[in-house]
Amino acid sequence: MGVEIERKFLVASDHWRSHVTRSVRMAQGYINDMAALREARQNASVRVRIAGDEAFLNLKSREPGPSRQEFDYPIPVADAEALLALCVGGRVQKVRHYIPQDDLTWEVDEFDGDNAGLVVAELELPAVDAAFARPAWLGEEVTDEQRYYNLALAERPYSAWSARERS
């Protein structure tokens, strides 16, 4: 179990691409009913993710703010495929690009499928108030905007957003 502190940003330009050292295609879905989680009848999300040739079962507590308990377990890819078939809500597909910066790593998620057009940069931090350098390509912070979370994107993808929500 780890406690995850993650900040999310939009990107202001495509200049992040030249800094990418590794990219992995991901497909993920949620076993949990979305409404049950949103309405606090369930306290943790249950996500199945295939990342390249690996797969993971991930549980994340639902708590306000940027810090939450996270549990991540490797599972066989064949299991993940069977579990994805049991998922509810939409499947979220993306390419995750890794950009090292000092001791940290930016993860830039370039979505496709129903979320095509959306690019979100995430940074996992060792502490809530940890300092970090902002690269020139970094855009507006959206850490507190629920609609950008993968969980929300599975239920209501980018293609369903209004023009105002996209800006």
Added chain:
Amino acid sequence: MGVEIERKFLVASDHWRSHVTRSVRMAQGYINDMAALREARQNASVRVRIAGDEAFLNLKSREPGPSRQEFDYPIPVADAEALLALCVGGRVQKVRHYIPQDDLTWEVDEFDGDNAGLVVAELELPAVDAAFARPAWLGEEVTDEQRYYNLALAERPYSAWSARERS
């Protein structure tokens, strides 16, 4: 991933006790909202179980009949304790007694806590129509009685059953 074929029975007497070769205390809970699963807004249960000094995360598809897909992953006990705190519904506590019989093993669950007084014998079979010997202590089959499932017991324990439901 395995496909689980399980038959459940009540016990007709206490004579099973003399055949027990091993007993393990278990505590388990469910991460998933019970209503979401019952109403098919979610397709798999997500169970956390501590069994003796081991712990497991278990996902089971919700399908009619005795056969279902099951996924079982060992996890650290400390993770299981943190996950149990995130569970909804009641915690189900029991001692599981193992009784070998030919190539099969009876699992006799003796519940305590809110389910004290309930004893259920389960047999996992290699095929839906597999033959097996019925020991003299075996009672009525309850495979198709949803209220005897651990999932149901977490939501509506034996202590809440009517006299008619108990018989």
